Amino acid sequence: MLSHRPSWAVHLTQTIKHMTKDNTPKIMQCIQTELKAPKGRTNKFGGYSYRSAEDILEALKPLLSKYDCFLTINDEIVEVGGRVYVKATATLEESHGDIVSEASAFAREAEVKKGMDDAQITGSASSYARKYALNGLLCIDDTKDADATNTHGKGEPSYQKKTQTLDGLI
DSSP: OOSSOOTTOOOOOEEEEEOOOSSHHHHHHHHHHHOOOOOOEEOTTTOOEEOOHHHHHHHHHHHHHHTTEEEEEEEEEEEETTEEEEEEEEEEEETTSOEEEEEEEEEEOOSOOTTOOHHHHHHHHHHHHHHHHHHHHHTOOOTTSHHHHOOTTSSSOOOSOOOOOOTTTO
């Protein structure tokens, strides 16, 4: 579990695909409106509150049951420009199999991470990408989250989000 946004993890893009079934926009609207996933964890180093992918999933499960849906999250390892990224895709489906919505997010694996073996590095990138795929799918805004603003004592927080699009690279 990550206690803060690691500097090596770069959230590059979020893509949301909405399908065109009559009831799917209503399902997404209800789930996104009713979902309450508070930042119930505190980073002891930085002193800020945050939520994990597990927190989001715990809050989401009763709504999945209520609206007769299920969620899958899949990871794919992709290489872009010689760097390895984990692409996580969260897919919300109705029980009969129609896709309601889908979102993807990327996190870059660190080349070296002190104190972690290769499997732990990949697992950290996966957890991070999954959290942001869920954020995109469920319209959870982390703009004011410590992940976006924490500088870990290195000056004032920057509120400009630096992103790079992978379009055309994959």
